[in-house]
Amino acid sequence: MTALIIGFGIYKGVTWAFHTIASLLAPEVQKEEVVEVEPEKEKTYIATVVIDPGHGDWDPGANVGNVLEKDITLKTSKAIGQVLEDADIKAVFTRESDVSLSNNKIEDLKKRAAMSETYQANYFVSVHVNSYEESDEVSGFEIYKKNDESESLAQNIGKSIETLNYSKNRGILDGGKSLQVLRDNTVPSVLIELGYLNNKNDYSYLSDDEKLQKMGETIAKGIIEEVQTHLLDNSSQNNINQ
Numbered sequence: 001m002t003a004l005i006i007g008f009g010i011y012k013g014v015t016w017a018f019h020t021i022a023s024l025l026a027p028e029v030q031k032e033e034v035v036e037v038e039p040e041k042e043k044t045y046i047a048t049v050v051i052d053p054g055h056g057d058w059d060p061g062a063n064v065g066n067v068l069e070k071d072i073t074l075k076t077s078k079a080i081g082q083v084l085e086d087a088d089i090k091a092v093f094t095r096e097s098d099v100s101l102s103n104n105k106i107e108d109l110k111k112r113a114a115m116s117e118t119y120q121a122n123y124f125v126s127v128h129v130n131s132y133e134e135s136d137e138v139s140g141f142e143i144y145k146k147n148d149e150s151e152s153l154a155q156n157i158g159k160s161i162e163t164l165n166y167s168k169n170r171g172i173l174d175g176g177k178s179l180q181v182l183r184d185n186t187v188p189s190v191l192i193e194l195g196y197l198n199n200k201n202d203y204s205y206l207s208d209d210e211k212l213q214k215m216g217e218t219i220a221k222g223i224i225e226e227v228q229t230h231l232l233d234n235s236s237q238n239n240i241n242q
């Protein structure tokens with residue numbers, strides 16, 4: 001036992017001496033600061049919205065020259081997403097770059113709509129641009145709703161876009177049967193047509209990136225209004241009733 005203790009003592013002594021000498025000889029080394037890595041806190045969201053930039057990749061949508069619907073919808077959608085995230089609303093994009101979800105149009109739309117269920121979203125908002133080949137006189141934005149449940153979302157977005165005063169509000173239309181992305185959806189859904197690309201007035205707005213940023217922010221405000229007045233109000237009422 002004693003031998004063991006002495007042995008250990010010698011060992012400790014030698015190690016100490018070694019470390020001391022080593023530290024004397026070693027050039028000054030900046031001690032690495034130990035930063036406590038906090039586990040990344042998962043952000044808590046008050047709602048989830050699927051944002052669907054219409055078209056993509058092989059499917060450019062409406063176009064005038066090299067101004068393409070698929071680019072307009074993506075730029076606008078990204079701006080919507082930024083503002084939603086700042087308001088603690090999770091934005092799930094059906095696409096975040098110039099891609100399609102399938103080479104088959106019907107499959108592509110089906111996959112977009114299915115994301116509402118996959119991500120347990122509260123709302124689905126699809127962004128598009130119109131074009132009316134027979135006349136360049138037609139202008140304005142319009143919002144298609146899936147059903148009555150989608151009415152207040154459509155109204156809130158419509159009221160918000162109206163404040164931009166860039167074109168006329170063509171109103172809220174039923175799209176629950178005619179538009180696949182709404183028909184296949186499982187949550188309150190709208191499809192916004194931002195304007196008519198072949199109309200001079202609408203074109204000048206929709207071909208301007210800064211305007212599209214503003215457009216996205218404005219649509220987001222409408223969605224936030226809907227979440228605050230409809231979704232959160234309803235859920236607090238449900239809590240009271242329980």
Ligand SMILES: [Zn+2]
Binds near residue numbers: 054069129
């Ligand atoms: Zn479209």
